[in-house]
Amino acid sequence: MPRESFGIGNVRIRVGTSRSLELPITRLVTGADVSLPVRVFHGREDGPTVWLDAAIHGDEVVGVEVIRQVLAGLDPKELRGTLIAVPIVNVLGFMTGDRYLPDRRDLNRSFPGSARGSLASRIAHLFMQEVVAKCEVGIDLHTGSDRRSNLPQIRADLDDPRTRSLAEAFAAPVMLHARIRDGSLRHAARERGATVLLYEAGENLRFDGYAIDAGVAGVRRVLASLGMVDGPAEPDHEPSVECRSSGWVRARRTGILDLDARLGQRVTDGERLGALVDSFGRTLRLVHANRDGIVIGRTEAPLVNSGDAIVHIAT
Template sequence: MLRDHTIVIANHAIAPSQQQRLDIPVSRLPTQTSISLPVIVVNGKEPGPRLWLSAAIHGDEINGVEIIRQILDKIQPKYLKGTLLAVPVVNVFGFIEQSRYLPDRRDLNRSFPGTANGSLASRLAHLFMKEIVNNSTHGIDLHTAAFPRINLPQIRANLEDEQTKRFAQAFNAPLMIHATTRDGSLRHAASQKGIPILLYEAGEALRFDGEAIRIGVEGIMRVMEYLEMYSFSLNLTDINPLEIQETKWVRAARGGILHLNINIGQRVEKKQVLGFITDAFGDTEFKVRSPDRGIVISQVQNPLVHQGDGIVHLALIKEE
């Protein structure tokens, strides 16, 4: 008979006050090398919420891998109330190849909830839902911007759901952005099961960003204290997050070489010049202006742009 609040993941029973590393089989490479989903389960001494942390659903988004490592380093099972399910690398295939995608070129975060007999992406999504999401009461999914952009640290969540909004407020990132869920995303699939989930966006692909990692680690610590899972006894800085209801992309009206005059996190005014686009010889110069008042939450890092490319992402600020 299982002891009180023993948790079973992939047919492995993890008793209270124990931490266990599991490698759940996913597939085999053409060489027959086995690829597994790494999961660290920390089951607390007392029952409580079951929080999952996931990173690298896009294999080149590595800030979250380090965030989870630092969180696990701070947790002792005997002081934990509830269960922490940590999956530092969900897309192991992409992580190895330093790629956003799976070998079938599918985006894992458009493949949830998946099926047991579908594509590789669909099978991995199904496995994650079965073993992780279905055993959780709350979730935090960690991301960075897609190459070649960089993101300001931000929480994206359904702020119209009161429970999720309180969850997001507890994380205390600089920005808290209301975002509806996309079909096929992990956030959508978890929300369909009534599980509050936060998506943390910060930094850029294939780069460690110290500030983004620090805010992510402290945010998870705040969340665990809010859920009464753990007491870290640390003096964390209050950020007082700004709630955002709408965002807008500024797109390149022409192709060329982009010169931005603004920085990530900067506030801009309507019609403010954000930069300019030239040709390779400097014969022409086209000004890029902000369509609205807002905060720069993402910007492109590669100066070579095509017409229609998203170059600056703004969190829109209502007139005071």
């Protein structure tokens, strides 16, 4: 029996085709409509329904390029199952390069949302109803926040067998067992029965090539592991390093940061990672690792205040 067409919003997508559409969000004071851009690939053969999303934080642009490249390599006539891609969730923040919405709310703390709530809550509700509710697996793409860069990594519940299997298939350099935050997309989607991987890589407002390449390869490997696309016969990647906890090294003085620690570097407790200096180059304080592990994040800010997060180490 042939597959049925796929319904989303007020449209239906025929099997073996792809279609771009817009889901209405709100109207600006100018009268212009704001919509959520969506593209659906509806394969000819049965398979899982999966979503990809990026830019829940409007300044996190790496995932937008990851999704563009993944979709460029897909043929709906050969796809098994259905893929829903939402490259820009926080449309208003994305247009201004802002992490948050105009009301200063964090969209990734507003799920599952409400049809009658704040703007953030309404966007979250729309995403849950039109995307998450139709899917069994999702990949949520992020970058480091303001002036921080992240090593490509998957954050997920590694104690859940299905989630762990998909995290291993993604094969980012690191997979980190991460607690679920209330109000996040990952938390709300899991409550609906979906399996969610959160990908972190690169810096905000930048197209970091290493983050894009690892993201594209990882998404393709997950789709292959789900049987949606054909994958390589033999693994072409190193397995992820599993980490169970992480913590930040923080500045002990205010100063100019001379940081030697690199993303992906293995460090030992007490190892020198850099120094805080004054404007004449005089050393104010050395920066040392506070645990054994691997560097999964670092600040890119040259000026730091006492207490600022400098280096993120996963154990």
